[in-house]
Amino acid sequence: MKPRVLVVSSANMDMVQRMKRIPSPGETVLENSHAPAYNPGGKGANSAVAFARMGVDTVFCARVGKDQNGARLRAVYEKEGIDTRFLVADPARATGFASILVEDDGANRIIVYPGANLALSSDDVEEALTCLPDAVYLQFEVPDEPVFAATRFAAEKHIPVFIDAGPAREDFPLEELGEVEIFSPNETETYLFTGIRPNNKDNCLRACIRLASRVKAKFIVLKLGSRGSYVYDGKFFHIIPCVDMPVVDTTAAGDVFTAALVSQYVAGEGIVDAARFATYAAAISVSRAGAYPSIPTFAETAALIRERDV
Ligand code: ATP
Ligand code: RIB
Numbered sequence: 001m002k003p004r005v006l007v008v009s010s011a012n013m014d015m016v017q018r019m020k021r022i023p024s025p026g027e028t029v030l031e032n033s034h035a036p037a038y039n040p041g042g043k044g045a046n047s048a049v050a051f052a053r054m055g056v057d058t059v060f061c062a063r064v065g066k067d068q069n070g071a072r073l074r075a076v077y078e079k080e081g082i083d084t085r086f087l088v089a090d091p092a093r094a095t096g097f098a099s100i101l102v103e104d105d106g107a108n109r110i111i112v113y114p115g116a117n118l119a120l121s122s123d124d125v126e127e128a129l130t131c132l133p134d135a136v137y138l139q140f141e142v143p144d145e146p147v148f149a150a151t152r153f154a155a156e157k158h159i160p161v162f163i164d165a166g167p168a169r170e171d172f173p174l175e176e177l178g179e180v181e182i183f184s185p186n187e188t189e190t191y192l193f194t195g196i197r198p199n200n201k202d203n204c205l206r207a208c209i210r211l212a213s214r215v216k217a218k219f220i221v222l223k224l225g226s227r228g229s230y231v232y233d234g235k236f237f238h239i240i241p242c243v244d245m246p247v248v249d250t251t252a253a254g255d256v257f258t259a260a261l262v263s264q265y266v267a268g269e270g271i272v273d274a275a276r277f278a279t280y281a282a283a284i285s286v287s288r289a290g291a292y293p294s295i296p297t298f299a300e301t302a303a304l305i306r307e308r309d310v
Contacts, residue, residue, distance in 0.1 A: 003266040004057040006133035008125055008150045009044020010117040010141035011062045011087070012096035013069040014291055016251070020104050040076045041098050041291035042117070043141045043166060046252045050259035050281070051137070052080045053297040056266070061086040061128035062142075063116040069095035070116070076292070086128035090116040106247035106286060112167075117142050122149035129153050135181075135266050137259070139164045140172065151178045162265075163217075164258035168192040174214040182265065183217035184258045190222055198222050198230065201239070208232035219271050221261060223254050231275050238272050243283035243308065252291035257282035260301065280304050 018034040040049075044062050051058040060082050064070030066089040073095065077084050093116040101109045120142045126149065129136075136154040138147050138161065154161045160181040168189035190198045194210040197203060208220045212234060222230040228242040260281035264274035281301045288294035296304075 002057040003134045005051050005135045006059045007048040007137045008061045009139040010042040011045040011064050012042035012098045014039045014041030014098045016100045018102045039290040039292045043139045046255035046291050047259040048082050050256050050295050052082050054263035055298050056263050059083040059131045063088045063090045063120045065095040065116045066091045090119050102249050106250050108251045120146045125150045135160050137162045162262045165189045180217040182219045183215050184221040186223040186254050204230040240275050245283040245287040247286050249289045250286050253282045253285045256285040
């Protein structure tokens with residue numbers, strides 16, 4: 001039977017504008033190389049789609065507005081086979097919206113208007129846990145209260161908790177998360193949580209030790225962009241280089257990486273093999289434009305692994 005993962009997180013509509021370079025303050029540039037694109041996005045929704053495409057039984061607990069964007073997003077999730085019973089249409093707030101600027105080298109800058117994501121509540125989470133998941137998957141693009149409620153409810157029911165630690169803020173009380181199976185921040189998040197830039201092997205280890213003193217995590221997996229990832233189990237570490245792919249847009253690479261990692265781990269893979277698989281999934285994601293459109297399936301990821309003869 002497929003493992004069931006409950007994703008408790010955010011949903012946004014993304015507006016993506018590609019450009020040769022970011023304008024300076026006060027400058028207007030005309031950019032007609034690409035038309036702006038509207039794509040489903042949001043860290044939680046990207047992860048939920050990634051889980052579904054990886055063959056996981058996926059339940060999504062989030063809030064959208066009772067508006068056109070909310071209806072469009074719900075239809076997309078349902079088409080992906082995601083269980084949307086616990087996706088609430090909030091009558092008082094608009095669907096979350098992200099403005100994303102992507103430069104020619106694939107680097108992105110993202111501003112999120114959270115909208116309905118800010119109304120996600122502990123009650124929403126408590127109700128969603130009635131789906132009896134095998135794992136609970138969290139990110140920080142929603143208020144702290146439902147995140148902590150999810151960790152408490154999961155602990156009471158002995159359900160493992162997985163955390164993709166973005167977006168981060170310095171004063172986030174990591175110590176209150178309780179036991180976590182995998183905790184996975186990117187470079188910026190690692191720096192905000194530890195004050196250490198994971199820019200070389202020694203600093204990765206120092207950052208992991210600092211994180212391990214704050215979060216009771218079985219595994220810490222640092223996402224290091226084009227430098228790959230760093231897996232730490234409290235004693236040993238493994239460095240997993242990224243897969244060489246033409247970079248189009250890195251948006252959602254981190255969402256895809258961690259969801260693919262967890263999809264393999266809950267299916268019984270070891271942490272290093274799961275991270276290797278996730279590295280291929282993330283490489284496919286960076287080679288495609290947008291968040292939702294870039295998310296690969298299990299079959300696409302397996303085909304790339306075969307092609308590169310691993
Ligand atoms: P985002 O916020 O853009 O979704 P992130 O900052 O959370 O991403 P990254 O560390 O940038 O996460 O990327 C996640 C994973 O994607 C990396 O660990 C790596 O395996 C893969 N990756 C990132 N950049 C590249 C690249 N240029 N080429 C190939 N793989 C990449
Ligand atoms: O991680 C990428 C996502 O961050 C985008 O889809 C955007 O909506 C923001 O949440």
